[in-house]
Amino acid sequence: MNRTPSHDAMIEAGLNLIQQAMSIFDSDLRLVLINRPMQQMFNLPNALVKPGVSFRDVIRYLAQRGEYGEVDDLEDFIAVRVELARAFEAHYMERTRANGRVISVEGAPLPDGGWVTVYTDITETKRQEALLRARSEVLSEQVLSRSEELASSNRALASSNAALEETKHQLTHMEARTRLTAQMMPAHIAHIDLAQRYTFSNRRLRDVMPGSTDEIVGLTAAQALGAPTYAVIGPYIERAFDGVPSVFEFTHAPSSRRVRVALTPDSTNGEVRGVYVLSMDVTEETQTRVALQQTRRREMAAQLTSGLAHDFSNLLTIILGMQGKLQRMDDLPSDAHHLINATLAAARRGGSLLHRIADMTGPRQFSPVPVRLPEFLSELEIMASPTLGSNYHLHIDGDVPNGVFNIDAGMLQDSLLNLILNARDATPPGGQITLSARAVQDTWLEIEIADTGPGFSPQALSKALHPFFTTKGGEGSGLGLAMVYDMTKLAGGDVRLFNAGGAHVVLRLPLRASVAGLPAGLVLLVEDSEDLRMSIRDMLVEQGHQVLEATSVHEAEALLGSLPDIAYVLSDIRLGGARTGLDLAKIVDQPITLMTSLPTCDPLHQAAAARGAFLQKPFTPEALRLALTLAAEGAA
Template identity: 30%
Template sequence: MDMDDRPSAQPGDRTAENRRLRDIMDAIPAHIAYFDDSWTYRYANKAYAAWFGRESGQVVGRRIVDVVPAEVFDAVREPLGRALEGERVIYEYTMSDAAGRTLYARSTLVPDIGAAGEVLGCYVHAVDVTEQRRTQHVLAQAQKMEAIGQLSGGLAHDFNNMLTVVMGNLAGLREARPDDGALQEFVAPAMQAAQGGAQLIERLLTFSRQQPLAPRPVEVNELILGMAKLIRRSLPETIALHTASRNAELVAMTDAHQLESALLNLALNARDAMPEGGELRIESAVETLDAAAAAELDIPPGDYVQVTVRDTGTGMDATTVAHVFEPFFTTKRFGMGSGLGLPMVYGFARQSGGAVRIRSRQACGTAVALLLPRTVASPAAAGEAGTAAPATPLSGQLVLLVEDDPEVRTVVRKQLAALGCSVLEAENGQEAADIVENVAAISLVLSDVVMPGGLDGCGLTRFIRRFRPGLPVILMSGYVDRADAVTRDLGVPLLAKPFSKERLSAMLDAICR
């Protein structure tokens, strides 16, 4: 066909092209609009209009201030003005949707320059970055909590060594002067305070996910009903306690004792948030998380047992909620709380393979939900009490004690001596290895895990396994996070610091049988 023989374009063709162009613009997953120099919209695709809860026909021909929410207009007024002066502008803003959720958008404004260099208007290209911001927030929060957890674990190790010395010397003083009533009056509260410090460190380790758990299938509804009796005795008459479950059988893979402790902590927090009385509800249900919901909590998708503790108390603002899982953060008066209750709950949930969700509104109350992995396994039957094996006499046993802290070494040496053991001491792994090679009479090695030098407790254990395979080893540490790795890789028991002479005796009896 010759070029001159082509049919001329008909008006209907241009209309079809425009319709097709509009369809393409509406299909693009971006918010596209145009406004002129009078701040009036001349075009908006479906996505742009829908972002503000409108249709395109409700946007075109109207001024920006009449379309976008007032808080959004206040936030974007300045970049819009700069764009109409000829500057290409990129900015972000937030707004709330109908459900009250915060939405995030990133906008790019490109000035429309006329032939004479004047600015006729601006092209708008915006994208929804809500999920990206939420993911970044989850990552940042996880990194912050991980850093705090590592710091907490390091502090706990040092405090455990100190408490080992304090409690060991107090116990020795009490045994040396059993008939001195005046002395006992000083020793008893000091020992009680030291034991309280050990419990505080244990809660700190639970937050930092360094406290070993004993997970097993647990029937959560039965556990809640059992705990309700204890919790009810801890509540004033002005607070009503109710329990409810949406499912008859809820079996979670968790540590029952830690779950009980977490529920008690949440219940006591709820009680303190209702000084004038109110209602406390403990609810349980199966919660199925899809990929998006699971990613927001940084756990795998699937079925979880959700236990929610809900109160009608004073509630918290968003700033407070953002910090409640941080150690030592508390809204209670000085001396009324350690600030470790919710961090302990958080650490327990994370270590169990689950998560914690919290919802709170001031003057309306707070709901804290524990999500724990659901299992189809049957709850473990309570073990029947068996006949205790007779204790093995420790008198005459030669124990090699390996500990780099001289004060801790002194306390443990005295405990071993009080149990009838003879003791050799080494202050590092290399010295201990030399003694093991040259002293055949050693019947047991009690070693710290973390020690300076090239040979720590784990390395020493491996050396003993090669050189004297039958020699029993017990490891002790204030870093309780090593327990799982030590038990799994080396197959030796671990004694967590601080420990009493009775716990040490029980461990020695068990390993020497």
Template identity: 60%
Template sequence: MARKTTDTAALTQAGLNLIGQALSIYDSDLKLVVGNRQFQEMFDLPDQLCRAGADFGDTIRALVDRGEYGDVLDTEGFVQSRVEQAQAFEPHYLERTRANGRVISIEGSPLPQGGWVTVYTDITPIKRQEALLRARSEELSDQVLTHTEELTQTNRALGAANAQLEEAKRQLTEMESRTRLTAEMMPAHIARIDRELYYTFSNRRLSTILPDRPADIVGLHAAEALGEEAYDRIHPYFEKAFQGDASVFEFTHEGTGRRMRVALTPDVDGGDITGVYILSMDVTEETQARAALNQTRKRELAAQMTSGMAHDFSNLLTIIMGLQSRLAGMDLPPDAQELVTATTGAARRGGTLLDRLASISGHRDMRLEATDVGTLLRTLETLATPTLPDDVALDIRITGLPDPVLIDPGSVQDALLNLILNATHAIGAGPGTIFLTARAIRETWLELRVTDTGPGFDPQALEHAMDPFFTTKGGEGSGLGLAMVYDQTTLAGGQVKLFNGDCGGAVVSIRLPLRIASAPAAPRLVLLIEDNPDIRMSVREMLTDMGHQVIEAASAEEAEGLIGLDGLGMVLSDIVLEGSETGPEFLARHARDLSVPAFLMTSLPSTDPRRNTASFPVLSKPFTQAELSAFLSKEVLA
């Protein structure tokens, strides 16, 4: 790279030496950047004042000492005055007669990054011709000659000014080009509309925010450019913006399933609003992550509120069941035995209810893995079919869905089973059909929709069906089924919607973020650190089945001699290890020198500080090979 830079500088210098005029370029610190051979020869400058870095003030001082500017009484004052003029960087054109009698024109132009370039031209021959013309032309009056000379000088100055204007125009054109290129590279749509709602500017990114919309929208009306749905959602805010109210708002575009954030800013010119600037962004992934985070926080709050109550309730149920057991062993009348049996059953049902509460409020890690949705739904059909009445059919359809996708197959299967059982209850005596469809919505959502031919949701169910403990099954239901579906889906960053179909049946739509499974991480040499030999063997086999080579260590001390091996491509360590150092501590100590991905695995609960403070990605045990592969692929390619 240095050789190439040196060659370029030499070629540039050679080119400047070929021009017929003297040229110098000084930077904003008044240091010489480059001067050609004519510059040195015209002013007979020593070599040290023609090298890059030579000080402008030193050059002026040398010229003063040589008499270039005639008799100068205060050398330092003269030098300081010229330095101050140079620091102002004003464009200029002047003609000066040197001490040797030769006349030069000096044309200076500031540079946008600071400093200036000056071109010196020897115009002595031109001046001699003018003098000769004055001496020999008896026909021309002194006034005409004077005007001719003034006109010639003015033309030269005008030529210099035109050159400066052309340079400024070129710089403005380049700046506009860079600004437009920067705007077009932004991951957002930037635009402006006039008062008639026609686009006057666009960075051509609308189609990346709203697929199927045109990219070139300048000159189009907002309704035509945005489409009916988006225009209807944004138009009221346009009206507010033209009244002077800036706004930022979000909406979900049902046609694409994307979440949009739009910022509108009035364009005020002289007190009048002439248009509106628009900034639009696709915040779908942000919204998904935000929904998952909010649900996690709700879980933590629910766990805090219910843990103490559940503990006391569990103790009460234990006492009740113990007393009922003693009563059941006594010689009681038949009616009393029935009461004992009923009470015992109610207590056990309370225990089941506690388990379900724990499953909602307790922590649950998402276990994403590359999943073939078709295979998952066929397995689900095998599980669900035996629970369906003979006259209730299950119809599964998959359309336009890429495989594999990253989902938590266990939670998805649990949720769909729950919905199928609810649909069976809604159909009742039958006959009827339960439709389960899977499809991709653009490149944003994986939608799983369960539709039944029952009577549909009543208004109360549509409003409260996902609230905990709400049920339409009377005493047979816990009211936690749909609440668990909502919890599992929201925890994954998804959405659950309930509505009635066109034919009256209930429809439950689950939308999960559509994440196409990454290709497995390329085979690498993996350092596996695990103190349990059985687990180490199991994880080693998973890694080798994935194509990796594995070297093993049972502690941080053993791993110390392996961490620096040539060709090491990945480190996977347990958090808790034998010896004095944990996995996170070992990896943190080597973090500066470690140039390969490092990961942790653990069976510690999420509340354990040793896990929470780890600064490396963590995979919860136990895990399958598919979960390990998805985890490593996601983190390595992130």
């Protein structure tokens, strides 16, 4: 931990006020601190109490002054002491110094290497013990000896208690850091007992399954997850209690998020005592996986059809050429021209079909661009209306956010126009076609095309997305819905068909906000108000970022030191603890944006504003995006 000079000075002043002498050496046998009582007890010169002095030099000085009595071989004596220090172990001892004073010496190793030693002058205690022995006429020698032994044991016990307290402190510190690390994980980590009751949670359930509560310790799994979600997870929990670990994925119905769950039995000697639970939001991973799978399918289809299409295209070319030559001949039978024209039409239709197959299997890539959904739907209505004519009415209901989102506009436009034309062909004149668009939990964009026609037949519901299936007879290619399915899968989405007073086709596509000018990254959010952290975190997540949270400069330092992938820092000025966001700005290497609700006359506000990349609370998501962008540009 980085300490300020004033912080070190206060610690040193406090150690100088205690009665015991104290020395601290690091793992390299270099002096960290000797307090004033230690310097006075051993009459050490100033040159030997400066940080960095070697342990060897201090031992040499004390030995030469006779602190350890007569020493035959000084260098050998020093070497032995140095080797003992390198393999330092906790100890307690009492010894009489050359000047007749008696001291107790207790040493304890430090968690990060090195050790601390405390010296206590117990001369008066020893004198009282001797006086009691000399003047007592009624206490037996055995009782007196036992009293001395108890006194010595008590001092050793006090030393052990101090070591235990230090160990307890270190364990408590480690537990706090472990809990902080667990809380910073972008996953929900929990433990349930044999009654399926939560005994631990890192309070991230709501991040993984929006709409849930984070306060679940003491609740059963059914109470915390809700009936629909527990119906999915419950059977896997029962298997875990039987000692069978599992990893599975499911769609969290209330939020439409895709969640991966790992259940690990908590067992000792084969006896299961509970289950460890790890849940992660893998929605974007799933969307990317679906898109990758569809790309691979397209590649395989292209390999299978390319050779066939080439030969078929050559055959059609020959057929067209031969039929054209026949068409120009004289003295043909009366019905020959009809047959020739039919053959030409069939060959041309075969060529058109080849082009459609090439479109489906060719190297088309998903190419998202920033799009405003209301404008996109308005342009779609302008393009689609003329193709419907006056016999059909198109109604577009766009309940969509007015932000900028990354969408392959050309691919989506082709799909929707195809669906609108299919709905027209399936609907009697005078019918209505409705396109409705909506955002689902800020995760998905759902677009539904509905018509007032007879709907899908049972066979069409099961096969409509298959290539070459058509209900239009000879007029249809059977590739329209298959192309829509292919385009949607390339974007990481899905297609659903059903009947409800007509045919309904629902496209579900990933809804990803576009962050203009600022690449998405890992943001360290430093704010000591939980409510504000939650609100600002939601803004950052909506802009495509991942978020870590801290409440003080100390916590932020720990995260910055252990996680090199942090791209941006967003910090309040006034935080928990003595240090401020301005102090944090002096030590970070990442672009940092400061924010505050302090008045403009406050010196901290003025100092932060002078740095640039500054946010005055409250602020909008657009203001946040701009401030982060300015900070990143300023650091570049």
